[in-house]
Amino acid sequence: MFTGIVQAVGRIQRRDPRGEDMRLWIAAGDLDLTGVRLGDSIAVNGVCLTAVELTADAFAADVSVETLRLTSLGDLGEGDALNLELALTLQTPLGGHLVSGHVDGLGEVVSRRPAGRSEVWRFRAPEGLARYIAAKGSITVDGVSLTVNGVDGAEFEVNLVPHTLEVTRLGQLRPGSRVNLEVDIIARYLERLLTAGGTGGQGVTREFLEAHGFGRVPGSK
Structure with a gap:
């Protein structure tokens, strides 16, 4: 389990094809890997992956063909940024909401516009997920826990404060970018x-x- 509070932005170092699957080497950036062991879970753009190799500042994870197909990880190449979060412990403050790391579907950035110092973002969810998204409810976008401001059919809006835009990869996205969505598990x-x-x-x-x-x-x- 995770909280949707991104701890660091990493980058894809290398993509090693393993048949139809892929082993991703990920530079951890500021993520502290000191306590991470082989087999531990790490959220990568909201996708729960298992660390299968470790160095002091990077880790590798195997990504199945199914995950590559159903998430945005298949769209990304070497050097692309990734939101990273270590698994929740009993001592971790629950600053976001309970996130499983099991992506429900791919959404799309529709628009982003200024609102004071913040920005209002509109996303489009797959039709089958729209019924789980409610105003003032929680949703995870590329591993980031966000509060839904409003819902209009399959589209929903959130407000992103400057801090979120600075410390996650969301600030690099543009209309048309695909994002991993996980709806609130309670729904x-x-x-x-x-x-x-x-x-x-x-x-x-x-x-x-x-x-x-x-x-x-x-x-x-």
Whole structure:
């Protein structure tokens, strides 16, 4: 798990094809790799990858053909910037929201415009993800935890403050750039609960809630 608070911006050092898969060597930038061990998870542009080789200032991770196809990692080449975050620990402040590192789909930057010292960005999500995105809810864009300002069909807007633009790769993106999106994990589980999962196939209905004690006055039968 991660928080969506980017800890450093790294860069792709090398791409080593392994059949249809790829081994990426990533320069870690200011990310402290001191406590990282082989097999540890690192979020790379919001994609949870496993460190399979380590040096003092870089790590390698294997990326499957499926991940290359479904995320923006397949678009990037040597020298391109990457948002990096180490896995969450029990001592890590939860400054963003709970992020799994499992990308739900590819979005696109639609526009960016000034708003005081900040910028308002508009993104377009795949149609199948739009229903999980809500105003004032959380969403992860290339590994960055953001608050949704508004939703218009499959498009949504966020406000990016100067700090976020400076310390992540988002400031380098332009309209048309593809980004990795991960919706709030709570929305995923809530949909599953409301439709059928865990409720005997009937979804959450008034009858289901009453049968399980919701709305019942304490001490009543």
